[in-house]
Amino acid sequence: MHLLEPRPHPSRVMRWTAPLIAVAATLLTGSFLFWTLGKPVLTSFHVFFIQPLETGYGWSELLIKACPLILIAQGLAIGFKARIYNIGAEGQLIVGALFGGGVAITTEGMDAAWIVPAMVVAGAIGGALWGAIPALLRTRFNASETLTTLMLSYVASLILAYMVNGPWRDPEGMNFPQSIMFGDSALFSILLEGSRVNTSLFITLAAVLLFWIFNAKSFMHFQIEVGGLAPAASHYAGFSAKQTVWFCLVMSGLTAGIAGVGEIAGPVGQLNLNISPGYGFAAIIVAYLGRLHALGIVLAGFLMALIYLGGEAAQVSLQMPYAITGIFQGMLLFFLLGSDVFIDNRIRRLV
Amino acid sequence: MSHTVPRLELIGITKRYPTIVANEDVSLTVLPGEIHAVLGENGAGKSTLMKIIYGAVKADAGTVLLDGHEVNIANPAQARRLGIGMVFQHFSLFETLTVAENIALVLDEPFDLPALATRVKEVSEHYGLPLDPNRMVHSLSVGERQRVEIVRCLLQKPKLLILDEPTSVLTPQAVVKLFETLRQLASEGVSILYISHKLHEIQSLCDHATILRNGKVTGKAVPREETPGSLARMMIGRELPVCEAPIYEGEHRPVLTVEGLTLEPTSPFGTALKDISLTVNAGEILGIAGISGNGQAELLLALSGEVTVEKETIRLDGKPIGHLNSGQRRNRGIVYVPEERLGRGAVPPLSLSHNALLTAHRQGMKNWGLVRYGKARDYADECVNRFDVRGADASTNARSLSGGNLQKFIVGREIMLKPEVMIVAQPTWGVDVGASAILRQALLDLSRTGVAILVVSEELEELFEIADRIAVLAQGRLSPAQPRAELNAEKVGLQMAGLFDHADDGRTAASMELNNASA
Numbered sequence: 001m002h003l004l005e006p007r008p009h010p011s012r013v014m015r016w017t018a019p020l021i022a023v024a025a026t027l028l029t030g031s032f033l034f035w036t037l038g039k040p041v042l043t044s045f046h047v048f049f050i051q052p053l054e055t056g057y058g059w060s061e062l063l064i065k066a067c068p069l070i071l072i073a074q075g076l077a078i079g080f081k082a083r084i085y086n087i088g089a090e091g092q093l094i095v096g097a098l099f100g101g102g103v104a105i106t107t108e109g110m111d112a113a114w115i116v117p118a119m120v121v122a123g124a125i126g127g128a129l130w131g132a133i134p135a136l137l138r139t140r141f142n143a144s145e146t147l148t149t150l151m152l153s154y155v156a157s158l159i160l161a162y163m164v165n166g167p168w169r170d171p172e173g174m175n176f177p178q179s180i181m182f183g184d185s186a187l188f189s190i191l192l193e194g195s196r197v198n199t200s201l202f203i204t205l206a207a208v209l210l211f212w213i214f215n216a217k218s219f220m221h222f223q224i225e226v227g228g229l230a231p232a233a234s235h236y237a238g239f240s241a242k243q244t245v246w247f248c249l250v251m252s253g254l255t256a257g258i259a260g261v262g263e264i265a266g267p268v269g270q271l272n273l274n275i276s277p278g279y280g281f282a283a284i285i286v287a288y289l290g291r292l293h294a295l296g297i298v299l300a301g302f303l304m305a306l307i308y309l310g311g312e313a314a315q316v317s318l319q320m321p322y323a324i325t326g327i328f329q330g331m332l333l334f335f336l337l338g339s340d341v342f343i344d345n346r347i348r349r350l351v
Numbered sequence: 352m353s354h355t356v357p358r359l360e361l362i363g364i365t366k367r368y369p370t371i372v373a374n375e376d377v378s379l380t381v382l383p384g385e386i387h388a389v390l391g392e393n394g395a396g397k398s399t400l401m402k403i404i405y406g407a408v409k410a411d412a413g414t415v416l417l418d419g420h421e422v423n424i425a426n427p428a429q430a431r432r433l434g435i436g437m438v439f440q441h442f443s444l445f446e447t448l449t450v451a452e453n454i455a456l457v458l459d460e461p462f463d464l465p466a467l468a469t470r471v472k473e474v475s476e477h478y479g480l481p482l483d484p485n486r487m488v489h490s491l492s493v494g495e496r497q498r499v500e501i502v503r504c505l506l507q508k509p510k511l512l513i514l515d516e517p518t519s520v521l522t523p524q525a526v527v528k529l530f531e532t533l534r535q536l537a538s539e540g541v542s543i544l545y546i547s548h549k550l551h552e553i554q555s556l557c558d559h560a561t562i563l564r565n566g567k568v569t570g571k572a573v574p575r576e577e578t579p580g581s582l583a584r585m586m587i588g589r590e591l592p593v594c595e596a597p598i599y600e601g602e603h604r605p606v607l608t609v610e611g612l613t614l615e616p617t618s619p620f621g622t623a624l625k626d627i628s629l630t631v632n633a634g635e636i637l638g639i640a641g642i643s644g645n646g647q648a649e650l651l652l653a654l655s656g657e658v659t660v661e662k663e664t665i666r667l668d669g670k671p672i673g674h675l676n677s678g679q680r681r682n683r684g685i686v687y688v689p690e691e692r693l694g695r696g697a698v699p700p701l702s703l704s705h706n707a708l709l710t711a712h713r714q715g716m717k718n719w720g721l722v723r724y725g726k727a728r729d730y731a732d733e734c735v736n737r738f739d740v741r742g743a744d745a746s747t748n749a750r751s752l753s754g755g756n757l758q759k760f761i762v763g764r765e766i767m768l769k770p771e772v773m774i775v776a777q778p779t780w781g782v783d784v785g786a787s788a789i790l791r792q793a794l795l796d797l798s799r800t801g802v803a804i805l806v807v808s809e810e811l812e813e814l815f816e817i818a819d820r821i822a823v824l825a826q827g828r829l830s831p832a833q834p835r836a837e838l839n840a841e842k843v844g845l846q847m848a849g850l851f852d853h854a855d856d857g858r859t860a861a862s863m864e865l866n867n868a869s870a
Contacts, residue, residue, distance in 0.1 A: 225701075226698050226709065233695050236687070237710050
């Protein structure tokens with residue numbers, strides 16, 4: 001016997017309240033967690049969620065972390081609406097970074113204004129290619145993109161490890177697995193003196209705008225939405241399921257690839273093994289937390305960025321383990337999905 | 352009558368749902384051995400009332416008396432223990448299990464499979480419903496599956512048997528057989544509650560009838576003493592609407608032709624199509640009769656383009672289109688109304704303007720890849736007005752429409768596309784009498800403007816009302832289409848059983864087969 005039954009009219013208001021419920025539940029469970037670890041609860045919260053925002057520098061760091069999350073999540077959200085689950089954005093980010101990094105390394109010593117744009121284009125192509133492989137596997141062999149995208153993200157990390165340990169290793173890098181530090185012409189220019197905020201911000205800004213319009217107005221988006229809500233209706237209307245798969249996976253790979261370039265030509269400044277603290281995975285949560293809506297994703301991106309910063313602060317000030325960031329991310333997704341279950345369903349009342 | 356204790360007595364049954372009163376102060380009495388009809392349109396509250404008796408739904412108020420004792424039926428298992436059996440309209444059988452295994456699954460007592468198989472065989476033969484207990488359910492026809500459901504109830508020796516629209520899946524001949532069985536059961540003292548909206552069935556089978564409309568009892572009658580007109584008035588509050596089929600005076604040219612279409616089934620328990628040929632002419636409605644599961648789904652997929660086939664097998668105006676998908680065929684003027692309205696013909700959580708966009712985006716609703724939502728809204732509003740879609744506007748979600756109103760919207764949307772060919776599956780399935788009449792008339796009117804229409808329907812009466820020619824699809828084969836005037840229910844019923852008038856002596860062969868079938 002099923003304990004839940006679908007609600008005839010799931011509430012729209014609740015759909016948008018769910019992220020707030022999830023945040024509240026995460027904070028509540030978080031307090032319990034701090035308490036069991038023997039940390040003062042209020043101080044812990046202060047360190048985690050307030051302290052990172054007490055300085056201007058903190059806000060600039062928030063922006064730096066939010067940008068890639070928002071950019072990747074915009075691309076992922078489109079696929080999620082069509083129920084095409086790309087969970088390998090991390091791999092697409094890495095391949096984008098590799099392509100962009102390749103441009104930076106081959107143009108080393110040159111000084112030209114086209115280098116950064118070329119890196120962005122190369123990164124977009126790299127990410128799109130890494131998204132195209134699962135699309136091909138799905139449309140030709142019906143291989144689940146959920147599995148192939150995830151597996152390909154491991155392949156991507158291994159390729160990155162090979163490149164920075166081998167061909168692209170910095171000869172003067174004391175054998176560390178990293179490339180040369182990129183020159184200024186291969187880096188985004190800094191926007192705010194004394195911070196790391198750079199011009200890649202405008203890429204994210206433009207992407208938010210474009211995706212907002214795309215989601216609200218385009219016929220392609222309508223086809224994607226129908227494919228996710230009622231696959232049979234999409235088939236009936238003669239919308240191409242294959243086209244949707246290609247579009248969603250290539251598009252989400254593309255945004256992730258650009259985000260990868262944003263990291264290596266921004267805060268990281270080279271290719272190394274730590275170019276992303278799991279942005280590709282965290283962006284999945286951002287997309288859902290933002291209700292797959294272009295503007296919702298912006299808010300969710302900032303929240304997720306704050307969790308990253310808070311996690312770092314908690315490691316420094318409270319001697320908490322690195323895993324604390326992952327725990328908060330995980331709880332957020334868990335409570336969000338949990339809320340969604342109860343928005344779409346209700347407890348079956350036994351007669 | 353006062354000496355007999357009624358088998359079942361309902362007093363003042365009321366059931367309210369948040370938005371609708373399903374039953375209001377419903378009372379009825381069924382005597383032992385009586386066949387009692389519950390007559391009403393879709394949505395009149397028949398099913399809710401039966402579910403209350405069967406313990407699947409709890410009433411808000413009212414009393415249920417069984418053999419004079421008040422009972423409080425908490426769930427279907429208790430109902431079965433009290434001797435109430437129910438045969439649902441939609442079967443709940445496992446296709447990968449045998450007949451006996453399926454029956455064993457719902458018995459509330461421990462069982463011994465071989466002994467059960469023997470009992471199944473005995474009971475089924477006693478009531479003229481022969482069944483092989485060891486056959487897999489997926490190999491059974493729909494009629495045979497219904498026998499499994501009935502035998503499953505009979506094994507528990509019910510005192511009261513409820514049947515919900517049992518004939519919708521049967522050929523006319525199988526209906527006759529079923530009625531014989533029901534009369535035999537009644538003669539043994541079993542009371543039968545028979546739910547239907549088909550007047551002639553109720554007149555030929557039932558002793559008494561209770562008529563429901565909008566959840567209330569609007570009449571009690573002895574059906575044999577009534578006319579279809581008087582029953583209809585009680586059921587829908589007015590005369591049965593009749594469709595008008597004007598004569599088509601345009602050119603009779605073939606528009607859609609299918610030749611030698613053979614198709615493997617698309618699902619594990621589907622039906623293969625074997626060498627199907629048909630022609631739909633401009634200005635006519637071709638009816639495809641037959642019970643669902645005989646290749647209807649496959650034929651519709653192939654015609655609509657959701658499954659593509661050999662290029663030359665399907666032609667539109669002489670040009671091959673078999674290889675084109677549904678979108679490409681729509682571009683050429685073939686529109687389609689599918690059987691499943693929610694989820695295929697319409698996207699449930701989206702508004703009617705979005706649902707207009709689904710197929711009408713070709714009507715200038717796109718500009719540089721962007722949607723002109725204003726146009727979609729206008730289209731949806733026009734469709735709502737022209738086709739009398741009640742309680743809706745362009746912003747209403749498809750899923751909040753009733754079945755009949757949603758069907759009016761979908762049919763209207765497709766008609767407004769100004770098609771050359773229109774394919775319609777089960778146009779009035781689950782639709783109330785009033786809306787059905789509007790839909791049938793809309794199809795007739797459209798055909799008389801020179802559109803070629805193909806209607807697949809399980810309802811024979813419907814096809815006799817609107818189709819100019821009728822062909823029968825049975826076991827994946829299609830009989831040659833014959834003008835309606837040359838057919839009657841009995842002839843169509845024979846073809847449904849899979850016997851076509853191929854040979855010259857077809858008639859004798861057919862009647863011999865019928866004798867065998869009923870023996």
